[in-house]
Amino acid sequence: MQGAEYGDADLKKAMANELRQRLVEAQKEGRPLRVYCGYDPRTSDLHLGHTITMRKLRQFQDLGHAVTFLVGTGTSMVGDPSDKDKLRAVLTKEETEHNARTYAEQAYHILDREKTSIRFNHEWLLDLKLADLIKLASAFTIQQFIQRENFKLRWEKGDPVYLHETFYALMQGYDAVAMNTDVQVGGSDQLFNIITAGRKLQEAYGQRPQIGIIMGILPGTDGVVRMSKSLGNHIPILAESGDMYGKVMSLPDSAMPIYFKLVTRYTPVQVKAVEESLAQATRHPRDVKMELAREIVSIFHSEQAAVEAEEQFKRVFQARQAPEDMPEYALQSGQTLLDVLMAAKLIASKSEGRRIVEQKGVRLDGEVLPDAQAVFPHIGVLQVGKRKFVRVKIKDEG
């Protein structure tokens, strides 16, 4: 179970045992295991952090089990109230279904399209009656919830803990009941929802409790805090190849091992080899990171795209040359440098433009341009900072 992370050796052992047993049973019954993982449809795009559980699902698929990609259309109504600045996005059915399709498309970079069934948990959650809810709730004590670390911390800090946040676990637990699942995969933040809520409710409904497979959490591009779109440290699955490559390269060295472990297709043996080469400094960390970036781009784009992204990266950041493709801007006569920067959308305001020019951040064909106010000198490649390039041309040309 590469990448599994229970934070508790006993639990890990228990889960491994149960999984083994369940596999034997299922084989006797001649059925595949029912495996699922849920995804919140409120954010529009998935990122590398989501792919960890998908990769695990994929392994089950490859072994012939029945995998469900569950879209949390019902649970998303509760959501995580820690995003207070966001409006309660009440998504229409059309919007959620649209998101779900987009999701699935993104997920198929990892999952096998033919073998994945997509379900929406509003199908069963929104039909629950009050009496059902009471039954669900009666399987738990307030104490169990107060014990949870994230509630506990907030409680102690005097921060609010909303009643409906407790529903989230119940709803997620009921998913397992509704689908009568054998295995649920999730991140370690889902430990309670999977192990406590899911298993308890299944027992309450006379089902065999599911086995939880708890995966490690991927840190974001800062290398420390978990990857999340709202923290802005994410690498979207849909990022274009050059951007994806660059984002991986911007990871701190310390994050490389966990990325190899959780995101790549490498086997445990290969991961170990990489870790050792880093620990013993037998390979240059930059080369290792480039290998990582290449692998990740290959997963979501292609080998070809990865090679191209790497060439581009070398060219722009190592050799400090202009990229081959860049946007173009048609120069109009009499425009100052500031006008051009503004019109080509390289800066957000003129003040910002002045500042950057003062800081020697603007170059034309490699020469620093010192005066924001001067008339634009000649056509060529205009560069702002290290990453922004525009080819400035005469108006009618091309």
Next chain:
RNA sequence: GGGCGGUUACCCAAGUGGCCAAAGGGGACUGACUGUAAAUCAGUUGGCAAAAGCCUUCGGAGGUUCGAAUCCUUCACCGCCCA
């Protein structure tokens, strides 16, 4: 229902009449350096302006004052505690 507190720039957060376009941190941006868009170091971080300066911003509206993020009135939203 009662008591108390809060709403400040991209985010967190200080500021309780003038020295406030507003401390500090994070993030972001620029430069130097290099192994890279990492790390480190330096700088920048509301808008307009060449500049002096002007304008907009401290939840909304109104008021007091020569002068308000700071005081008053009112509205909205949020939170904690007690019941």
